[in-house]
Amino acid sequence: MELQQLRYVLAVAETGSFTRAAERCLVVQSALSHQIARLERELGARLFDRTSRRVALTPAGAAFLPAARQCLDAAERAAAEVAAAVGEVRGRLAVGLIPTVTAVDIPAALRAFRERYPRVRIGLRVGASDDLTESVRDGALDMAFLGLPVGARPHGVAVHELGRDRLVAVVAPDHPLAAESAVDLRRLSTEPFADLPAGTAGRRQSDEAFAAAGLSRDVPFEVTTADYIDELVAPGLAVALVPAAWAPRLSGVTVVEVTDGPQRVECVAWRRETKTPAAAAFLEILGICVLETGTA
Incomplete structure (x- = not known):
């Protein structure tokens, strides 16, 4: 078993394609396929199911992948430690x-x-x-x-x-709250929210604050990245709680202080x-x- 074979397996698993894996590894596809086939023969199991449309890990491949990644990481760390020992x-x-x-x-x-x-x-x-x-x-x-x-x-x-930062509310410029200097969680709880998915660390900051205040809220808009929040807030579809230091990066929204808002670390x-x-x-x-x- 060779480290290069492990690199090829990881590349195929991550790209889902022998062609793209070969491009990533800067080798011709036939050479990559040959080395993976050699490894499969040595292991006595197929690592990938191949069809004309897709490449997927077999159960054996899924079992092999974590250990293969650990081997490559260990080899890379070993080389890095040797270099560090001589000042590089x-x-x-x-x-x-x-x-x-x-x-x-x-x-x-x-x-x-x-x-x-x-x-x-x-x-x-x-x-x-x-x-x-x-x-x-x-x-x-x-x-x-x-x-x-x-x-x-x-x-x-x-x-x-x-560092620590407080959360502030962002609302549409024509929202009634935009004219307020500050708002509390009770008033915000009556609004539809845009927020990160339930259970994530970013979402828990807000959920725990509303729960501690004995309040519930409606979150009809869930986004996987905070970068999209202003796209929902600016047209008035929702309000949101975001870190105060980050709020100025959003466009087309108005920032309102929250008197009893949560903090984040x-x-x-x-x-x-x-x-x-x-x-x-x-x-x-x-x-x-x-x-x-x-x-x-």
């Missing part, structure tokens, strides 16, 4: 973040990191806090920038708090036990001192 940081830096991060200028930090460590391959994923935390735990991401309810602490990762999370040299270097650029125990 290289390898990969995979960063996740929610769209509403404001406590850190991520693009500026990544630019400074790339200038200082040009041999590190940088990757970025935007998503929800819960999904990003899981990706940090399973090693798909080196670190993630999250937004969480006050008091929440993700399990299985080291966490450093970056922005933090960065990383793998407690297997922090890579690149991850440690990026945390250093952010000014975060990491102790040997993996906490800050």
Whole structure:
């Protein structure tokens, strides 16, 4: 079993296509298919079901994939550790973040990191806090920038708090509330809301605040990314609660203070036990001192 074969399997699984996997791996498709077939013979099981329309993992392939990813990650970490031992940081830096991060200028930090460590391959994923935390735990991401309810602490990762922010209401410019300097949760509870999906960390901040006040609300509009909220609020379809520092980035809406609104915590999370040299270097650029125990 060779590392290159594992890379080919991961590429096919992630792209769902032998053709696209070969393009990603910069090899001809016949060579990639041949190596995967060799690996399947060695394992005694087919890893993929192939049809003219799609490629899907078999049960054996689904079982093989996590271990294959761990092997490749371990090999990459080993090379990075050797380089770090002789004073060079290289390898990969995979960063996740929610769209509403404001406590850190991520693009500026990544630019400074790339200038200082040009041999590190940088990757970025935007998503929800819960999904990003899981990706940090399973090693798909080196670190993630999250937004969480006050008091929440993700399990299985080291966490450093970056800052706190209050939530404000955003409404359409011609909404009756647009003329108010402030509003409370009771008044907002009578309005239809746009919010993140139920159960997500971003949604819990608001749900817990309304529940604590003994209120319920209607959320007919669920979005998977906060970037779409202004598209629903601006025409008057809904109101929303968003972080105050991020609210100015929305267009066509009016911001209203919420007298009893919730707060949220922005933090960065990383793998407690297997922090890579690149991850440690990026945390250093952010000014975060990491102790040997993996906490800050």
